[in-house]
């Protein structure tokens with residue numbers, strides 16, 4: 001009797017085990033997308049539940065992404081988040097879904113997101129902010145927001161893709177540090193070359209100039225052609241000395257250190273007009289106090305580069321330069337009436353052109369914590385504006 005019961009129980013157990021295995025296998029197949037539909041029996045009898053193969057594939061794709069992906073209600077309640085987002089905010093997935101997205105943002109960023117969400121219902125938007133993780137750490141991210149509203153559906157669902165910008169920020173910082181270093185080294189080398197030119201070449205040229213003058217004086221009118229040659233030689237040497245002096249000044253404008261930015265803008269403008277015939281009008285340059293040395297040098301280098309471009313590309317007749325202070329900001333504006341160019345387009349490399357001038361100007365501005373804006377349109381001239389924020393301790397200009 002006992003043996004018979006044991007046999008029945010063993011057989012039942014085996015049957016249950018078999019069904020359990022089958023159920024587990026079915027669940028695995030549903031999870032892995034091998035099943036398109038499931039037949040269920042409910043109160044209304046047999047019913048087919050389709051498992052939308054494409055949806056499953058999308059879900060798999062989203063889980064495999066290296067970016068956070070979420071769906072949210074319009075009042076920012078998280079409906080779904082992928083594993084990657086849970087890792088980003090260092091929370092368990094169960095702690096994320098059902099909660100508000102705002103818990104991962106500062107109050108200011110939450111406000112900014114709210115504004116962007118309003119636009120996102122019309123078109124996709126992107127916003128960069130700091131994600132506050134559950135362990136208190138912060139991560140710079142870009143959030144792409146898009147409304148996932150179906151046509152005719154009352155409820156709007158918001159889709160978000162969250163991209164970690166940590167690496168990008170690190171690379172940007174390294175690039176900025178490198179640019180700072182390059183600018184420093186470049187200025188130091190320019191200074192060294194200028195010093196050597198001044199101390200050696202200019203001195204030598206002056207000595208030869210004096211000797212050639214003595215030679216011209218010693219030759220009498222009887223020596224006719226020889227005296228003429230000596231005089232020409234002296235004039236040529238004088239011209240060479242002036243050229244070397246000009247190069248030295250451009251390499252390291254001594255006047256900048258001595259007399260300040262407005263004086264250098266004036267002398268450089270006068271030289272430019274004399275050489276090219278392009279008239280430069282200077283306004284608002286009456287500085288009552290000096291700007292920090294780094295800022296003066298950056299603004300001067302930007303000015304030099306802008307004039308190079310005017311000479312090379314603009315075919316301008318007039319350039320206006322405006323140096324002023326607006327509140328706590330120093331502003332330099334260089335505007336030409338030349339042919340202009342499409343400043344929105346990425347410049348392509350042309351023959352004999354490195355296309356580094358504008359980039360260098362931006363870097364110079366960034367070096368002193370400033371910004372550079374270029375406004376240019378074909379046939380409407382070019383305007384370059386540099387703005388540098390002065391710390392309250394800095395001297396002011398009028």
Ligand SMILES: Nc1ncnc2c1ncn2[C@@H]1O[C@H](COP(=O)(O)OP(=O)(O)OP(=O)(O)O)[C@@H](O)[C@H]1O
Nearest residue numbers: 309310313314340341347353354355356357358382
């Ligand atoms: N003032 C300007 N007027 C008209 N076009 C300009 C002006 N400034 C710049 N450009 C246009 O923008 C392009 C990029 O200028 P950028 O100074 O970066 O490079 P570049 O002058 O061509 O070469 P590089 O300065 O490296 O020797 C120029 O090739 C030119 O087409």
Ligand SMILES: [Mg+2]
Nearest residue numbers: 308309357358
């Ligand atoms: Mg250039």
